[in-house]
Amino acid sequence: MDKKAVLALIGRIHSKANEYITQELEKRGIRGLVVSHGEILVNLYRYQRLSMKELAGKIDKRKNTLTVLVEKLIEFDYVEKTPSPEDGRFFYITLTEKGRLFQKDFEEISTNVYSLIYTGFSEADQEKLMELLEKMYKNL
Amino acid sequence: MDKKAVLALIGRIHSKANEYITQELEKRGIRGLVVSHGEILVNLYRYQRLSMKELAGKIDKRKNTLTVLVEKLIEFDYVEKTPSPEDGRFFYITLTEKGRLFQKDFEEISTNVYSLIYTGFSEADQEKLMELLEKMYKNL
């Protein structure tokens, strides 16, 4: 195979994986959300409370994109946004009860997608792949 | 590093690489085009004449997306579209003179981006990476 196809391949994996995850979300009745919304929620499961800027950093998207993504999560009642009392520029995003309710689903989907993509991969392969991709990312 | 970060990493590489390529295009005065347009042109450099459906297959995008992408390439005079005389359902996309003129630029950009991302990679690393990514893609 042509080694010059690696970027195309990465793009295809990216979009196929997103497609798979979106389908898994729909299977569990989570409609209208895409992977980026899921990444936001997963970060909130881990950190409980994050500002817009922190979230943007975590999921590697611009802050205006975050505004749109979080608006949707608020609309669907997964998260809420409250202004910081200490610094009027900050807004804190936290999970609602409904948001917390879906934690298990998101964890299961994550487990499923990883066991799918890593089918046939040894531990060493998984580590090697991460190592090479990290090196590639740092080159960019 | 968490092996469960591989999809996020792939997404980041994908978008960083696209960003880099778009910047390289702009440096050479090619404005308004993104990587997908470049992929179309590169396929036309190789195959000269392709139908919309064939192009969609080559760049792994839906046919309605192709319609939009090709419209832009026509608008900027990189390609032209002519109906097939044999089968009225097909349209053939071919390069214009201006399109051919930029072949060298696209090839240089491709060479540059690959020498960038593969910095510090041995031949064996490059092959291993392709092998692992192909396996991952087939799993999806």
Added chain:
DNA sequence: TTATATTAGTTCTATATAGAACTATTAGAT
């Protein structure tokens, strides 16, 4: 031969995403 199915492509609509310009708030310099 004619009816049906398939195929190539477009149109319409929705949306994630980003760039640019903007507001509002806080920090820093003098």
Added chain:
DNA sequence: ATCTAATAGTTCTATATAGAACTAATATAA
């Protein structure tokens, strides 16, 4: 203390992308 910088976030606009429904043309089956 006041002026300027920086920072957090939003709004506006543009666009790649896809799903669904559509048109037009060809292939297939009866």
